[in-house]
Amino acid sequence: xxxxxxxxxxxxxxxxxxxxxxxxxxxxxxxxxxxxxxxxxxxxxxxxxxxxxxxxxxxxxxxxxxxxxxxxxxxxxxxxxxxxxxxxxxxxxxxxxxxxxxxxxxxxxxxxxxxxxxxxxxxxxxxxxxxxxxxxxxxxxxxxxxxxxxxxxxxxxxxxxxxxxxxxxxxxxxxxxxxxxxxxxxxxxxxxxxxxxxxxxxxxxxxxxxxxxxxxxxxxxxxxxxxxxxxxxxxxxxxxxxxxxxxxxxxxxxxxxxxxxxxxxxxxxxxxxxxxxxxxxxxxxxxxxxxxxxxxxxxxxxxxxxxxxxxxxxxxxxxxxxxxxxxxxxxxxxxxxxxxxxxxxxxxxxxxxxxxxxxxxxxxxxxxxxxxxxxxxxxxxxxxxxxxxxxxxxxxxxxxxxxxxxxx
Numbered sequence: 032x033x034x035x036x037x038x039x040x041x042x043x044x045x046x047x048x049x050x051x052x053x054x055x056x057x058x059x060x061x062x063x064x065x066x067x068x069x070x071x072x073x074x075x076x077x078x079x080x081x082x083x084x085x086x087x088x089x090x091x092x093x094x095x096x097x098x099x100x101x102x103x104x105x106x107x108x109x110x111x112x113x114x115x116x117x118x119x120x121x122x123x124x125x126x127x128x129x130x131x132x133x134x135x136x137x138x139x140x141x142x143x144x145x146x147x148x149x150x151x152x153x154x155x156x157x158x159x160x161x162x163x164x165x166x167x168x169x170x171x172x173x174x175x176x177x178x179x180x181x182x183x184x185x186x187x188x189x190x191x192x193x194x195x196x197x198x199x200x201x202x203x204x205x206x207x208x209x210x211x212x213x214x215x216x217x218x219x220x221x222x223x224x225x226x227x228x229x230x231x232x233x234x235x236x237x238x239x240x241x242x243x244x245x246x247x248x249x250x251x252x253x254x255x256x257x258x259x260x261x262x263x264x265x266x267x268x269x270x271x272x273x274x275x276x277x278x279x280x281x282x283x284x285x286x287x288x289x290x291x292x293x294x295x296x297x298x299x300x301x302x303x304x305x306x307x308x309x310x311x312x313x314x315x316x317x318x319x320x321x322x323x324x325x326x327x328x329x330x331x332x333x334x335x336x337x338x339x340x341x342x343x344x345x346x347x348x349x350x351x352x353x354x355x356x357x358x359x360x361x362x363x364x365x366x367x368x369x370x371x372x373x374x375x376x377x378x379x380x381x382x383x384x385x386x387x388x389x390x391x392x393x394x395x396x397x398x399x400x401x402x403x404x405x406x407x408x409x410x411x412x413x414x415x416x417x418x419x420x421x422x423x424x425x426x427x428x429x430x431x432x433x434x435x436x437x438x439x
Contacts (some may be wrong), residue, residue, distance in 0.1 A: 054148060078288025079281050080393035081350050085305070087278040094274050098267045101260055108257040114252045119246035122239070129239040133232045140225035147218030154215045289397050299346030299397035302436035307397035309348045310414040313338040314439035318426040325408055334377065334417035335427045337438060341382065341412035345401040347394040348376045348416075348431070356386050362415060363407025366400055379415035380406050 171324035248342075282301065289299075299307035316336035322331045339345075359365035362379035364386055369375045382404025388394055405412045417439070418427040431438045 040330050041403060057395065067218065078286050078291060080288075081285065081305075084278075084285050085350075086303075087274070087281040088305070091271070091274045091278045094165050094267060098264065098271055101264045101267055105260045105264060108253060108260055112250065112253040112257050115246065115250035119250040122243040122246040126236075126239040126243040129232070129236040133229070133236045136225065136229050136232050140222065140229050142223050143218060143221045147215065147222050150214035150218045153210075154212050157210075165289065195387075196248045266299035286397070289395070299344070299348075299399070301397045302434065304435045305396050306349050306431065306436040307346050308431070308438050309376070309416045309435055310337045310339040310343060310345050310403060312337045312343070312413075312439075314338070314428070315413060318424075318428065324410055333424055334379070334415045337414045337416055339403045339412070339414050341403060341405070342385075343403040344399045345378050345381065345385075345414055347388075347396060347398045347400050348436075349374070349396050349434075351375070351394060353388045353390055353392045353394060353400075359407075361408035363409065364401070364404065365407075368400075369393060373421045375419045377415075377417035377419070378408045379417070380404055380413060382406065382412075 092173045210356065299309070314335055315338040316332060318332055318335050320329055321332045322328070345366075347368055349368070349370045351368040353366060354369045354375070355365065355367040357365065359379070362377075364379075364381035364383065366378045366381065366386065366388065367375055368377075378401055380403070381401040383406060385402030385404055386400075387402070388400045394400060403412050403414050409415075416427050417428050418425050420430075428438060
């Protein structure tokens with residue numbers, strides 16, 4: 032099946048079409064075919080409208096977007112948990128080492144303090160001996176050996192013996208005292224140094240402990256946030272299941288509504304993106320340059336021919352507003368629908384009496400708008416289907432495939 036190539040509709044055609052409906056002779060075209068269908072809604076009142084379907088889809092999309100955002104947040108939080116746990120582990124290692132160093136220093140300090148205490152006790156003992164020796168020498172006459180010998184000649188040997196013993200004791204005590212004093216001074220110096228080192232280590236230990244506590248708190252907080260988001264994700268996924276089920280039910284009920292309105296087989300099947308195949312049948316001629324079967328010249332074929340039988344239903348491929356419904360040169364009886372998103376669709380070669388919508392009417396996806404014919408430049412019954420994006424023709428096949436509703 033073939034048709035004469037048409038160039039479609041631009042935005043200015045709507046005004047021309049409206050004027051053509053009032054003054055046919057001014058455009059020198061054939062009389063406009065009467066529209067046979069009333070301006071009834073595209074769905075039965077007891078079934079969901081296309082807007083209901085759009086709302087259901089929007090709800091699913093919004094929930095899916097939110098779920099995707101939560102999934103991204105979970106991924107980020109998972110990384111943050113790993114990072115904070117690693118930091119907490121590193122800080123814990125530093126804290127442990129600081130504690131070990133502190134404990135070792137405490138042990139050293141305690142040992143040095145013990146040595147200092149022992150040295151002090153030894154020094155005190157030597158000092159006591161020295162003090163008693165000094166006291167003995169300080170007694171009357173005790174400090175002059177010659178006087179004692181003259182005064183007490185009978186006890187000279189005892190005095191000399193005592194003096195020798197005291198001298199030795201004094202030398203020994205002095206040695207002990209000097210050694211103890213030295214030990215005491217050294218031990219005290221070491222104790223002072225150890226005390227300072229202990230204070231420094233205590234400060235570092237406290238800083239390490241604080242850093243570990245902060246890192247651990249961060250890890251706990253990140254883990255809690257991750258748990259909360261995982262719970263949120265589970266809730267969203269459950270809601271998403273319900274919304275998808277509701278969307279599917281709404282779309283199914285919408286199809287039932289179309290069938291109830293137009294009868295079995297008179298409603299097109301709407302795909303997931305809200306597009307319906309305009310007619311059932313194989314592709315008999317593709318979009319693009321071709322050798323015209325009537326004029327025998329190479330010309331642009333402005334659409335795709337779908338080999339539907341005579342009288343077969345033609346469906347609105349998407350929701351929109353009818354901007355033209357009437358005779359249109361070689362395309363015969365022709366309908367254009369503006370979909371409001373920069374795209375429009377055209378349907379040509381409609382059978383006489385097969386125009387079922389009028390200009391200005393709102394249509395829904397899958398709604399029957401016409402019946403297949405062979406009017407205009409056509410060699411047999413088929414639908415000439417066109418798509419424009421921002422006023423420019425495009426190949427309907429890849430376009431419809433991208434919308435999830437392939438033709439042919």
